[in-house]
Amino acid sequence: MNGEVMNGEVMPDEGRPPPGPMEEPLRSDGPSKSFRTGAWRVEKRLVVRPRHEFAALAAALVVAILIVAGLVNALGKSPTASFAALYDGAFGSRESALETLVQATPLILTGLAAAVAFRAGVWNIGAEGQFFAGIMGTWFVYDQWGSLWPPLLFVLMFVAAAIGGTLWAMIAGGLLVRYRTNVILSTVMLNFVILYVLSYLLGGPWQAPNTFYYQTARMVDSAFLPRFLTGSRLHWGFAIAIVAAAVVYWLIRRTTLGYEIRALGINSVAARYKGIRVGTVTLLTMAISGALAGIAGAVELLGIHHRVQVEIAEGIGFTGIIIALVARLHPLGVIVAAIAFGALVNGSTAMQYQTGIPKALVLVIEGTTLALVLIASVASRYRVRRVKSHG
């Protein structure tokens, strides 16, 4: 791929997986076509149907639960009690179910951010940094024009969040298109750069008066995202996230740009021969992805935290990546996966409180699930057949 130049345009190939023949981004992996063990033959399916994928996904989830249960058991705790407490904490009451949705809200948005980029085969793993950029944009507007008429202020804050996320994503996107820098590596680095920029602002110009904490002052109540119901933290950000998922679905499925994004992800070389401007589509994809992550930041700041702190993120960007992958990059699947992960986060607090099982179990569950889902997504493309021996 080195130095591949076509009509003076340099192909941004690094940072994306190699294009396989007519395969979707996540499908371009897996062992060779077929191999035999004894009387059994493992071979690649010609057509992978949704039921194969669902069966593999279900098997992965069952195995993940068994592994985690075994681990909990090995450490001398009861797996059934843990899972029961986890479920109870996540969905046991109206309040806890609503709180699960609160936890899912930013995850839907960062999940969408990852899904859009990965659809194009652009491995933007900088949602965490773009999330912070969105928060910074939001706070900047609030800080400058906080006394504006609230509806106008909200619009401005969300626009600023989207712009912040977009600008930060465009650094990596621009370097990818212009210099073919590996976008995986550049986005990882940019996550750290913005963290220190934010840390500087929080300890300096933006620091709340009379405090040593790295945080801004609390926002005034009129700048909070309104809540749906009393007695729950569920706020309008959830509606924003759902609308965003619908828009992304429409974008990917029904628009020319969406078609180009998918084409780029399936086979960037073929996409270029078809006349798709690879550089432009890559940049647009990064912009959309960054904007979604930025909006996630605004939603979390305005809906829950109401002041800027480094602790707001708590891995929301990275969890979004997992969610996108578990949802097989489907925008509506992202909603389901985000609610499941939100339930884990929410339920774990209750679990720790009730049974003394550490919250960190959630990380184990997430890691195990993702690993098995990935393996299952490869396995679903194979079938095992009994074959007659050829002597």
Added chain:
Amino acid sequence: MDEFFTGAVFLGILLATLRIATPLLLAALGELVCESSGVLNLSLEGTMTMGAFTGFYIANETGNLFLGLVAAAVGGMFLALIMALMTVTVKVNQVVAGLALNILGLGLAFFWYRSVYEAEGSVAIPTVETLSTPWLTYLAFFMVPVVWIFLYRTKYGLELRSVGHNPEACDMRGVGIVSRQYVAVLFGGMMAGLAGSFLSLGSTGLFFPDIISGRGWIALAIVIFGNWRATWVLVGSLLFGFLEATQLSLQASDVELPYQLLLALPFVLTIVALVFNQSRSSAPISLTVPYHRGER
């Protein structure tokens, strides 16, 4: 201001540089070998946490620091083995597998630690004695020429790098790709585990969830900054260590310079290196590209 530029402060910074560079260098050298075989292992942060914990756990249980170091290496290799299974055998996308194992490594270490040491009622923070001689620092610097000779002057190392550049040709020549990638990934995991144990057994004598706090990612940055060359990985580790050491001294002094600038600098430099090394990059050509025999 003048106080900052005294000899004692400078010597302190130099010693701190060596101390800070140790885990970075260990992990980065391991990652260098791993990436040379064409496998990008993004799970360094989780692997180092795992090593820091398993080392601490065994050292605390047995009272033997040497066994702790062995356990740290084994802990790192355990995660690396899963990484190799996923990426080399099943050929899952390496980036995603790395992220999954990052979370798994962090999760396993935190969960295990809290399960063992934070049972109801106990508030005492367990500690172990730290290594009296900085063996891990010696090891880290000793491994620089070892890795260089291995990668550039031994047959196996050359084959390993060929696998990272052109697996098709290796396959045609009968050079086993799978075995070499397994060896490389496991070596990377071992080094990351040891790097983690430097923080628990080598310097603090403690384990706490945030013990690695981004050093895994910095080690990853160092490999890129060093343009996938052992000597430049050494330079990068020392430079990044120096920047952090200076930053610590700055925070303690009254010099008016945002310390975050020095902390962000390594990552900015890495991005700059990524751009400028593009034309003469030593990056393995098949990095992150799974090899499929008979396809493409």
